[in-house]
Amino acid sequence: MSALHLITDGPVAELRLDNPAKLNAFTTDMLAAIEPHCAAIEKDPAIRAVVISAEDAKAFCAGADIIAWSELGPWDFARHWVREGHRLFDRVARLSKPTVAAMGGHAFGGGLEFAATADIRVMAPSATLALPEASVGIVPGWSGTQRLIRLLGEPVVKEMALFGRRISAERAHALGFAAELADDPRARAFELAEALVGKSPCAIEVAKYMIHAAAGEDRSAMVEALGAGMIGQTADRTEGVAAFREKRKPEFPGNQ
Template sequence: MSALHLIRHGAVAELKLDNPAKLNAFTLEMLRAVEPICDELERDPDIRAVVITAEESKAFCAGADILEWSELEPFDFARHWVREGHRVFDRLARLSKPVIAAINAHAFGGGLEFAATSDIRVMAPKATLALPEASVGIVPGWSGTQRLIRLLGEPMVKEMALFGRRISADRAFAAGFVAEISDDPKALAFEMAGKLAGKSARAVEVAKYMVHAAAGEDRSAMIEALGAGMISPTEDRDEGVTAFREKRKPNFSGKET
């Protein structure tokens, strides 16, 4: 059984890390559970928002399970660990539904990269962020040097990636990486998700696409998704499909349905 759980709370889904014995570190099994969960969330119209949480421990997520990846052959490490992790985190970042991360404790390495896939982050006062990979002879592999540059800025990411320096909740808030600091980030995240669930689902989705396109998060797909949304509710689209089925020339009107 994977230590990554999908739990439904009405219109809000909880994506929970549950590997406290290893400080909620990611295993390959957990990584491989992300994409099926994302697919399930995309297909469920009743889910309006997602909250990322972690089982209580000293860390929200300590990153990748060192004992697991250190046993891999070099090519398997690059192919199955780094590339697969990067792909599934990208999938989560591009989820059409809004995602809020409740960072209840330290988020290091892959744990920070996991939190970075969310749209909004809230953080406990004593939690810290770090990219400690250089201390074990590797580099960030799940977007730590890519997505985090957009979210935290080059100087701060260099502090973490080169020196292993921890970033406090106050600095993360000042940088705009976290929306709020709270003694109970999980409760705050669910409160925010509940408010999102009361908004127009389509308006929230399109707003997320627009912001992602501006920020460079899968820009080409976001632009084409927006274009498809504009063209779908037209008589021309319906006429084109009908004409194809009836094997005749379409008669386009240029009108909306």
């Protein structure tokens, strides 16, 4: 059974890391669970928001399990571990539902990259961020040098990835990476997520697409999704589908 659980009980779902013996480090099974969990979230209209959390109060996620990747050859490490992990993290970042990460402890390497996939983050005052990959002879591989540049800025990411500096929760908040600091990040994350339940899910989804397009987060897909949503509401689309089914030439009404 994977140590990444999806709990659905009401309009706010919870995606929970549960590998405390290894400070919630990502294993192969945990990575593999991301895709089906995301698919379940997208297919359930009752889910209005998602909280991303972790069981261990000391660590949100210590990164990737070194034992899981250290025995891989160079090709498998690059193609399966890094490339597939990057794709799966992108899948979380591009969920149509809003996401809030509750960071009760430290987020290092892949754990920080996972937290970066959320729309907003709540951190415990004692939590820290780090990109320690260089200390074990590798580089960030799950968007640490890509998405984090947009969220923290190039100079800060260089501090972390090149010089090994940790970023405190206070500084993360000042930089805008953390929306809030809270002694109980999970409880506060649920409060923020539950506040969305009374808002228009369609408006929130479209707003998220627009912001992602502006930020360069899968811009081409976001633009096409917005275009498809617009055209899907037109009489032209209704007429085109009807004409196809009736095997006749369509008579598009245009802007009516």
